[in-house]
Amino acid sequence: MFHKIFDLPIYQSPVAAHGETKNSVMNEIMRLRQDPRCYQPTGNERVYSDYMIADDPSTRTYKNMVIESVKPNIEEFAHEMGAKKIDFGQIWFQRYETHSFHGVHNHWPSLFSAVYYLEFDPKEHKPTAFVNPNKLQVALYKEHNLKFSNTFSPDGNQGDLLFFPSFLDHYAPMNVSDKPRTIISFNFDLSA
Numbered sequence: 001m002f003h004k005i006f007d008l009p010i011y012q013s014p015v016a017a018h019g020e021t022k023n024s025v026m027n028e029i030m031r032l033r034q035d036p037r038c039y040q041p042t043g044n045e046r047v048y049s050d051y052m053i054a055d056d057p058s059t060r061t062y063k064n065m066v067i068e069s070v071k072p073n074i075e076e077f078a079h080e081m082g083a084k085k086i087d088f089g090q091i092w093f094q095r096y097e098t099h100s101f102h103g104v105h106n107h108w109p110s111l112f113s114a115v116y117y118l119e120f121d122p123k124e125h126k127p128t129a130f131v132n133p134n135k136l137q138v139a140l141y142k143e144h145n146l147k148f149s150n151t152f153s154p155d156g157n158q159g160d161l162l163f164f165p166s167f168l169d170h171y172a173p174m175n176v177s178d179k180p181r182t183i184i185s186f187n188f189d190l191s192a
């Protein structure tokens, strides 16, 4: 028997109200895309995002709608985790146009984080990739040419929502398609 221990809770489920949510939220994102503060290129990371101005009330107009739409999903996740209380933190969008990506990062010190695939074509786009946090194990196994996985990319579909521990390193692979890939991300805490 193979015991694979110390699981990481990564939870994926479709957002039931995705159709209506996408149209309204995308209108808002396309408005924000014109805001020069939402385009801050650093190296190759050409991505539109309101992350840096997420405290500005004018950028938060989509927050309530997203929170309302993801409520059933997050309540299910909270139940699985034995939690009753959900506290939402920062929320922002990331719009990856051609040749943009997001390098390895994490959302610590939040407890949990989410990626909601607002515009995503599985034939054209790659999903979020998670990096194995057992860095010592990875380094040693690599040295000995053993079988191991350094990254995990759960298949994604438009309208899917992913929850994951905020400390977990992850990245958005480069979008090599002409079609934009747009996600909403947010952080949240759970408690019993």
Ligand SMILES: [Fe+2]
Residues within 6 Å of the ligand: 105, 106, 107, 170, 185
């Ligand atoms: Fe992230």
